[in-house]
Amino acid sequence: MSHYLHELAHTKRNILLLQGPVGPFFNKVADWLQNFNNNVFKINLNGGDEHFYPCNSVSFYDSIEVFPQFLENYIQQHTIDAIVVFGDCRTYHKIAKSVVDSNPNLSFWVFEEGYLRPHYITFEKDGVNGFSLLPKNHDFYQNVEITSIDESNGKSHYYSMIYYSIIYYIFMLLKKYKYSNYIHHRNTSLSFYASHWALALIRKLKSRLIKPRLIKNVINNEYKPFYIFPLQCNQDFQIQVHSHYHSMKSYIFRVIRSFSLFADKKSYLLIKHHPMDEGFNNYNRLIKKLASRYDVSKRVIYILGVPMPILLRKAIGLVTVNSTCGLSALIHGLPVIALGKAHYDIKGLTFQNGLDRFWKERQKPNTQLFERYRSYLCNKSQIKGSIYYADFKLNIE
Known part of the structure; x- marks a missing residue:
């Protein structure tokens, strides 16, 4: 616990x-x-x-x-x-x-x-994500005991x-007359979310048509070697507060430009759209435009719907702003660079010498350091379960 x-x-x-x-x-x-x-x-x-x-x-x-x-x-x-x-x-x-x-x-x-x-919930004192008090000192974790982690999957x-x-926003709307001064951190319009969720469903259905081909290409090493760049939700606080550019478009520009100039000419960059953002943003035109400008159109692939574990098993590195995908990549032993504020951005775990050098100087994380870090993370701040599981019960000992 x-x-x-x-x-x-x-x-x-x-x-x-x-x-x-x-x-x-x-x-x-x-x-x-x-x-x-x-x-x-x-x-x-x-x-x-x-x-x-x-x-x-x-x-x-x-x-x-x-x-x-x-x-x-x-x-x-x-x-x-x-x-x-x-x-x-x-x-x-x-x-x-x-x-x-x-x-x-x-x-x-x-x-x-x-x-x-x-399959976990985070609970911390004073702040989370970029405000987390989790130590970022490499030396701190040298004396942390490695403990077993519950890796069982839930629904x-x-x-x-x-x-x-849907229920939450319905009642927010129905009682808006009572809470007329309330300021929400996101758009509160039901029609806004209904239209975007409908668009997300359409895009998910479309992605199912091409997903088998993309998965086959990944498994058959058609894009070998490749880096993953998982996009994040543009309106999320991880981008708006805990990053340097406050826009995924800016990060897409930065990553594609750096990739074109400094990565091996035989490598690929797979840019993965965030599954929760499919109805709100689509970067296909922007990515095509930038890839064409920097002459990497055949080497930059924009994908939707391909499960992250499939990509992590085949990739040679991962570029992220501060996504939890960075932790997943570290679990798989992949070289990772975090471009924003991330609690796991620690010397020995992530690349510390800048994006331009990452493409050719990337290093795998120190396995023992990561196991110590993950043990500390789980014991200190992670709770097994899901916030949205109706029958979830917390085990407080």
């Missing part, structure tokens, strides 16, 4: 929950924490929050300008000593973090999608996530 979760649950506290993920997950979190005699409070910020957490909660209806004072008053009134959120870059959560930072009696805890996806919860998202 996560060391951080054990620390939170086993010290009797007055815990305030802010926004959780879509679905009933935070309701379960409250039950788990109450089983250890913690007092749990909840502030709802919109109709979706209220629907999935209707009891023992209060609602905030005012403008965001008064939220800091509202939060400070609430903390004082209920003697709150810990705040728990899902994602640390949402507008209200950033305010909460600033309040915690100015109060030595408060602590800040963050749930997030698992670093080791798709996919992609459609559960879509279901909960």
Whole structure:
């Protein structure tokens, strides 16, 4: 079990929950924490929050300008000593973090999608992803004990996530009159998501027609040798907050240009579209334009739908901004370079000498260092399970 979760649950506290993920997950979190005699409070910020957490909660209806004072008053009134959120870059959560930072009696805890996806949940103190407190010092991990990792696979919860998202946004819309001042971190239009999910479905169906050929080409080494560049969701905080360019288009430009100038002329670059972004962005024209400009049209392949494990087994290296695919590549012993802020960007694990030199000087990760790092990561911050699994139960010992 996560060391951080054990620390939170086993010290009797007055815990305030802010926004959780879509679905009933935070309701379960409250039950788990109450089983250890913690007092749990909840502030709802919109109709979706209220629907999935209707009891023992209060609602905030005012403008965001008064939220800091509202939060400070609430903390004082209920003697709150810990705040728990899902994602640390949402507008209200950033305010909460600033309040915690100015109060030595408060602590800040963050749930997030698992670093080791798709079968883990992340839980850390003070921040996640680029804000994570996980040590990046190579020497720190030399004395970490290597422990066994539960690598069993569970069911996919992609459609559960879509279901909960639909319900969440429906109730956000239905109760918009109550929460008229609420500021969401993403587009809240049902028609927006319906149209893009429909487009994603169409693209998925199209990709199924060419996926067998692409998979066959990969397995038969038609693209050998090749690098993988897995794209990330452009609107995700990993790009908007924890990267240098804040746009996947900028990274695509940088990677293709560098590949054309410095990679071996016989190598390929396979650019993989993110499965959750298929209905929102399509980079086919941009990639074709850049590949043509830099005379690598035959060596840059844009792919959708091919499972990452198939690619990882055949690739010679992976370029990422800060995706969890970087961790998957390290598990496979592949050379990796992270172009943004990544908690696994550590000397001995990832390439440290820049993208232009990566193509020819790439190095495989230190196997023992990675096993020590992964053991520490799992024991410190990872919880086995899925946020969107309806029957998921947390084992707190």
